[in-house]
Amino acid sequence: xxxxxxxxxxxxxxxxxxxxxxxxxxxxxxxxxxxxxxxxxxxxxxxxxxxxxxxxxxxxxxxxxxxxxxxxxxxxxxxxxxxxxxxxxxxxxxxxxxxxxxxxxxxxxxxxxxxxxxxxxxxxxxxxxxxxxxxxxxxxxxxxxxxx
Numbered sequence: 001x002x003x004x005x006x007x008x009x010x011x012x013x014x015x016x017x018x019x020x021x022x023x024x025x026x027x028x029x030x031x032x033x034x035x036x037x038x039x040x041x042x043x044x045x046x047x048x049x050x051x052x053x054x055x056x057x058x059x060x061x062x063x064x065x066x067x068x069x070x071x072x073x074x075x076x077x078x079x080x081x082x083x084x085x086x087x088x089x090x091x092x093x094x095x096x097x098x099x100x101x102x103x104x105x106x107x108x109x110x111x112x113x114x115x116x117x118x119x120x121x122x123x124x125x126x127x128x129x130x131x132x133x134x135x136x137x138x139x140x141x142x143x144x145x146x147x148x
């Protein structure tokens with residue numbers, strides 16, 4: 001399946017990774033090999049995919065502050081992608097929200113839009129909460145690596 005954008009490819013990679021049957025690098029290489037994305041878009045897709053994986057605990061920490069109810073896996077992946085762009089890549093908020101919402105299924109768009117816009121409004125609060133969170137949350141490292 002061809003992916004129209006770097007974000008769509010990164011989202012597909014996250015979905016496949018979540019199913020847990022293959023290593024991240026194998027998933028990404030397979031998707032990139034079947035992609036017609038430009039070199040810069042391939043690099044961006046790679047950064048998005050690995051960046052979300054590297055920061056999974058921190059991204060989920062922010063999601064838990066923004067949404068108390070349950071989320072389906074696809075919505076969680078979209079929020080991770082959007083929050084990573086906004087807070088860790090410092091992508092313009094309106095662009096990150098718009099592009100992430102565009103990837104969402106129609107039934108989920110209003111929820112994804114609302115949560116990401118709320119994150120933009122609460123950016124300072126979320127950053128402060130992360131700064132005071134335990135080291136394993138801030139660094140997305142397992143507990144045994146961050147225990148001193």
